[in-house]
Amino acid sequence: MIPYNKPYLSGSETAYIEQAVRAGHLSGDGEFSRRCHRYFEQHYGLHRALLTHSGTAALEMAALLLELQPGDEVIMPSFTFVTTATAFVLRGARVVFVDSSPLNPNLDAAAVEGLITPRTRAIVPIHYGGVACDMDPLLALARQHQLAVVEDAAPAFDGYYRGRRLGTLGALAAFSFHETKNIQAGEGGLLAINDPGYVRRAEIIREKGTDRSAFFRGEVARYQWVDVGSSYLPSELTAAFLWAQLENAEAIQARRCALWRRYTEALQPLAALGVGLPFIPDYATVNGHLFYLVCRSAQERTALLARLRERGILAVFHYQPLHSSPFYAPHHDGRALPWAAHYADCLLRLPLFVELSEEQQQYIIDAVLAFYR
Numbered sequence: 001m002i003p004y005n006k007p008y009l010s011g012s013e014t015a016y017i018e019q020a021v022r023a024g025h026l027s028g029d030g031e032f033s034r035r036c037h038r039y040f041e042q043h044y045g046l047h048r049a050l051l052t053h054s055g056t057a058a059l060e061m062a063a064l065l066l067e068l069q070p071g072d073e074v075i076m077p078s079f080t081f082v083t084t085a086t087a088f089v090l091r092g093a094r095v096v097f098v099d100s101s102p103l104n105p106n107l108d109a110a111a112v113e114g115l116i117t118p119r120t121r122a123i124v125p126i127h128y129g130g131v132a133c134d135m136d137p138l139l140a141l142a143r144q145h146q147l148a149v150v151e152d153a154a155p156a157f158d159g160y161y162r163g164r165r166l167g168t169l170g171a172l173a174a175f176s177f178h179e180t181k182n183i184q185a186g187e188g189g190l191l192a193i194n195d196p197g198y199v200r201r202a203e204i205i206r207e208k209g210t211d212r213s214a215f216f217r218g219e220v221a222r223y224q225w226v227d228v229g230s231s232y233l234p235s236e237l238t239a240a241f242l243w244a245q246l247e248n249a250e251a252i253q254a255r256r257c258a259l260w261r262r263y264t265e266a267l268q269p270l271a272a273l274g275v276g277l278p279f280i281p282d283y284a285t286v287n288g289h290l291f292y293l294v295c296r297s298a299q300e301r302t303a304l305l306a307r308l309r310e311r312g313i314l315a316v317f318h319y320q321p322l323h324s325s326p327f328y329a330p331h332h333d334g335r336a337l338p339w340a341a342h343y344a345d346c347l348l349r350l351p352l353f354v355e356l357s358e359e360q361q362q363y364i365i366d367a368v369l370a371f372y373r
């Protein structure tokens, strides 16, 4: 069976974990965490990078930093991972779902303005599959209405919008290092802070509501409970693992993008049949996170998934729309979001991971083309 994903290992992970164990600093924010923070601050030009134990934790920190009040509204696409929404719902916010674009599963930027009310506090664009949302119109709306933009950049490592790195465009952004992502630590995440006004409080929220980070820098004589907070920092074991991945980021990205390009070229003939291939707007880049097809119907997708499985290939579908989920449907305002439903019903992801061989990929391509012949 060719799996959908196989977590990449550079080979240095266990050696670095051993190094962390020998150094005797196992809780968070030791040397490996500092290296990871520096990597993101230098390569991304972030004002501050803070490792978290998941992408979800970074989103929850963002929601805490916005000081949302019950009833405040947050606009996000329905076609996204569940924790994009739960992070804000935990704070009592009301999620207002926007449909996906007809061109790709990212939110339809033109549909956002009509959803803004006096209660709107934030817009949360998701860069689906690491492909940028159209950020300029969203940032302009946010400025005009004084809204925060929180990028869910969980899958967007090494993606760009008009030459600017994803995760650097909103006031805050969340990255994930879940084992399904390009750079992985099993579970892990990062809060990217681009608005310096959030830095001090982010450190406090991440350190159980205390000013412990300032204490370790020698800025206060003792650390105290000063705000709300929780425990959001990962241990050095996670950071050591992650550092082994970041050191190899270039090779990982080169391989994943090569696989992505090969799929795109080989499956191009399907476009003439009306099968959807990834649409990459001219303002966006490819980061090789995932490769999808949009089948012409739900039945066709079911049949293709079954055919591939018969041939030992594990393809998978993706998100179920959040606006019609059992938990949130009763809170949704009833608007139909046809494109979110369409991607939920018809999108199919093909195996894509660093160790996927040329032969395996050709076998997958042949199986897909044979299905449509």
Ligand SMILES: *Cc1c(COP(=O)(O)O)cnc(C)c1O
Pocket (backbone or CB within 6 Å): 053, 054, 055, 056, 057, 080, 081, 083, 084, 126, 152, 154, 155, 175, 176, 177, 178, 187, 188, 189
């Ligand atoms: C992976 C992902 C998350 C969650 O990240 P975790 O690290 O698993 O908590 C959130 N949003 C999107 C869009 C994702 O792809």
